[in-house]
Amino acid sequence: MTTRRILATTFGAVALAAASFAATAADQPIVGLITKTETNPFFVKMKEGAAEAAKAKGAKLLTAAGKQDGDNAGQVTAIENMIAAGAKTILITPSDAKAIIPAIKKARDKGVLVIALDSPTDPQEAVDALFATDNYKAGVLIGQYAKASLGGKPVKIATLDLFPGHPVGAQRHNGFLKGFGLEAHPATSNELSKPAEVVCMADSYGDQAKGQTAMENCLQKNPDISLVYTINEPAAAGAYKALKAAGKEKAVMIVSVDGGCQGVKDVAAGKIAATSQQYPLKMASMGVEAGVSYAQTGKKVAGYTDTGVTLIANKAVAGVDSKDAKVGLDLCWGKK
Amino acid sequence: MKDLARRLPPMSTLGPLLALLAACAFFSYKTDTFLSGQNFSLVMQQVMVVGLLAVGQTLIILTAGIDLSCGMVMALGSIIMTKFAVELGLHPMLAIMVGVAATTLFGWVNGLLVTRIKLPPFIVTLGTMNIAFAITQIYSGSQTVTDLPEAMTYLGDPVMLLGTPVARGVLVLLALYGITWFALTQTAPGRHLYAVGNNREAARLTGISTERVLLSVYALAGTFYGIAAMLSVARTGVGDPQAGQTENLDSITAVVLGGTSLFGGRGNLLGTLIGALIVGVFRNGLTLMGVSSVYQILITGILVILAVATDQLTHKQR
Numbered sequence: 338m339t340t341r342r343i344l345a346t347t348f349g350a351v352a353l354a355a356a357s358f359a360a361t362a363a364d365q366p367i368v369g370l371i372t373k374t375e376t377n378p379f380f381v382k383m384k385e386g387a388a389e390a391a392k393a394k395g396a397k398l399l400t401a402a403g404k405q406d407g408d409n410a411g412q413v414t415a416i417e418n419m420i421a422a423g424a425k426t427i428l429i430t431p432s433d434a435k436a437i438i439p440a441i442k443k444a445r446d447k448g449v450l451v452i453a454l455d456s457p458t459d460p461q462e463a464v465d466a467l468f469a470t471d472n473y474k475a476g477v478l479i480g481q482y483a484k485a486s487l488g489g490k491p492v493k494i495a496t497l498d499l500f501p502g503h504p505v506g507a508q509r510h511n512g513f514l515k516g517f518g519l520e521a522h523p524a525t526s527n528e529l530s531k532p533a534e535v536v537c538m539a540d541s542y543g544d545q546a547k548g549q550t551a552m553e554n555c556l557q558k559n560p561d562i563s564l565v566y567t568i569n570e571p572a573a574a575g576a577y578k579a580l581k582a583a584g585k586e587k588a589v590m591i592v593s594v595d596g597g598c599q600g601v602k603d604v605a606a607g608k609i610a611a612t613s614q615q616y617p618l619k620m621a622s623m624g625v626e627a628g629v630s631y632a633q634t635g636k637k638v639a640g641y642t643d644t645g646v647t648l649i650a651n652k653a654v655a656g657v658d659s660k661d662a663k664v665g666l667d668l669c670w671g672k673k
Numbered sequence: 674m675k676d677l678a679r680r681l682p683p684m685s686t687l688g689p690l691l692a693l694l695a696a697c698a699f700f701s702y703k704t705d706t707f708l709s710g711q712n713f714s715l716v717m718q719q720v721m722v723v724g725l726l727a728v729g730q731t732l733i734i735l736t737a738g739i740d741l742s743c744g745m746v747m748a749l750g751s752i753i754m755t756k757f758a759v760e761l762g763l764h765p766m767l768a769i770m771v772g773v774a775a776t777t778l779f780g781w782v783n784g785l786l787v788t789r790i791k792l793p794p795f796i797v798t799l800g801t802m803n804i805a806f807a808i809t810q811i812y813s814g815s816q817t818v819t820d821l822p823e824a825m826t827y828l829g830d831p832v833m834l835l836g837t838p839v840a841r842g843v844l845v846l847l848a849l850y851g852i853t854w855f856a857l858t859q860t861a862p863g864r865h866l867y868a869v870g871n872n873r874e875a876a877r878l879t880g881i882s883t884e885r886v887l888l889s890v891y892a893l894a895g896t897f898y899g900i901a902a903m904l905s906v907a908r909t910g911v912g913d914p915q916a917g918q919t920e921n922l923d924s925i926t927a928v929v930l931g932g933t934s935l936f937g938g939r940g941n942l943l944g945t946l947i948g949a950l951i952v953g954v955f956r957n958g959l960t961l962m963g964v965s966s967v968y969q970i971l972i973t974g975i976l977v978i979l980a981v982a983t984d985q986l987t988h989k990q991r
Binding site for chain 1: 704711715718719722815816830831905908909910911913915918957961967
């Protein structure tokens with residue numbers, strides 16, 4: 338070990354000790370928030386919500402994130418560091434629903450309250466509580482909307498999904514088909530249903546450029562696609578770009594999930610017909626409140642809490658409850 | 674017999690072309706939507722960004738280097754040009770030039786660190802990759818830049834060519850491949866580049882300023898990344914701070930599939946274009962067949978191993 342490394346390690350240890358000393362001295366409840374990434378606007382909003390709630394409740398908030406979506410090791414390191422820093426509650430959006438469980442178990446064995454936000458662990462009971470959107474229901478809502486607005490017309494569907502094997506991707510996809518009145522796997526399944534009406538399925542990775550490529554290829558396969566489901570609004574924006582290039586943007590309906598500000602603007606502009614909006618800020622503030630109440634009373638929250646989902650649509654249709662883009666813009670996350 | 678073998682193009686050049694043709698034949702047979710000018714134009718526009726990044730990557734790999742930073746540098750360039758145009762109201766052409774200047778500067782810094790401080794390219798670009806990513810996120814606040822002036826998406830729009838719509842950016846791509854290929858094979862600086870990649874010490878002894886060659890290669894690669902940023906913006910119609918995260922390995926894949934040796938000094942730029950097309954054709958064809966994209970990743974992996982193995986074996990024979 339070089340001198341420099343020894344120095345660095347010593348310095349790190351001293352800093353950590355100082356940090357935990359300062360924390361105990363203030364006798365402030367410490368809550369840790371671990372997101373999938375630092376950069377996704379969804380998690381940026383989540384962090385904001387947590388910071389606001391922590392300020393209001395007099396708690397100290399620590400935050401950390403994986404380097405990219407799927408970085409489990411980074412999240413494990415973050416859990417260890419937060420326990421070392423004296424956190425009694427950890428809020429986490431698991432990047433890998435299964436691989437994170439041993440680290441969560443260690444934390445809970447030390448008496449730490451662990452709450453999953455946004456995405457469930459697998460099994461869900463591995464954490465004390467889950468505050469999240471009901472992704473299956475989010476899918477059902479846009480499926481019902483599409484069905485009601487298209488009426489009884491025959492339909493050819495393209496689905497621009499997340500990537501293989503992700504529960505959130507499967508729940509939204511299957512929920513959408515269920516809402517549309519087609520045969521679909523239940524919410525517990527990780528498999529994507531493919532009824533005959535679905536003529537093209539492609540992975541968008543929730544990314545605009547990849548969504549555009551996927552839509553172009555689907556249109557090449559079936560030029561007469563009439564309805565497009567997308568995993569999120571960046572993918573929807575990519576699909577719209579591809580449809581517009583083919584001169585089909587007026588004839589094809591796009592539905593999506595998320596409710597980010599850019600996505601809601603696209604709903605207002607008529608690019609996306611409808612989207613299911615979710616609420617990251619609420620997940621985070623509820624999590625911090627639960628953490629503070631645990632520090633004060635010793636009572637742990639348990640089970641699943643649905644943080645709600647609202648259908649935001651450009652044009653309301655009979656028989657389906659929806660709010661317009663103005664309401665959506667008030668509640669959206671990202672840059673307004 | 675030996676004479677005949679020598680007269681044929683080497684396996685590393687012929688192999689990728691055969692693989693591409695075989696894939697095209699397979700998909701033409703399996704689906705009735707694959708074989709059309711319009712679909713080929715589609716594949717071209719889908720590989721346009723990676724294809725252009727791969728030009729810079731080829732130049733660097735020919736000098737026995739590697740560039741991990743290219744995708745992130747491109748993302749930075751696209752954020753700079755879109756923010757300058759939308760938020761500062763700069764003329765789109767000027768904004769694009771600022772973006773390209775920034776990526777060229779990044780490439781030049783890579784070159785400086787490689788030549789002056791003599792750090793390995795892998796480590797240098799690993800560092801600058803992270804730096805470019807972080808600057809992109811900080812500068813953009815991780816927010817997508819939208820509402821671009823129309824001039825910035827001009828190259829993403831199609832023109833009619835022989836009755837087929839072709840994105841203007843594809844023509845830019847093909848032109849740049851043609852010019853760079855000519856410069857590499859027919860001019861003195863191009864030959865110097867190959868010489869430096871083949872044997873740096875020998876090149877230096879023949880009077881080539883190897884440092885200057887390397888520095889200009891890295892800076893020029895940066896310029897190509899800036900042009901790739903321009904095409905990426907034109908294609909997607911936004912400045913996306915999340916863009917480019919897998920493009921470094923994707924561009925290296927294209928170079929390797931195209932038969933360029935990672936040991937430097939051997940390879941053909943046109944092979945890189947074929948390499949990029951192979952990946953694009955599999956992605957397109959498998960979607961048309963209704964097969965999951967995981968198989969595209971599987972096949973790409975197998976082809977990379979095949980390409981490198983072919984290079985290694987033919988290299989030993991000589």
